[in-house]
Amino acid sequence: MNGQKRNQIKPGDKVDIVLKKDQQTGELTRGVVKDLLTKSANHPHGIKVRLEDGQVGRVKHIVK
Incomplete structure (x- = not known):
């Protein structure tokens, strides 16, 4: 999955x-x-x- 939809990403992913x-x-x-x-x-x-380590960026892939 790409990281363009907010509802697909949650803390802990x-x-x-x-x-x-x-x-x-x-x-x-x-x-x-x-x-x-x-x-x-x-x-x-x-x-x-x-x-969690403090780095900020834009999601390209959600790892399953």
Whole structure:
């Protein structure tokens, strides 16, 4: 699943995100969601989240 729909992501999910500094390269960072930061139901570049380790980025994949 991609990370464009807010209702598909919840705290505790394992996800791959793109950090702001990695947007040019598209390098992914894996972690566990702590908070959802995007308020809208959808976002074309991915829902912005904060991981448990404090990193912030947009979800590209939800790991099942």
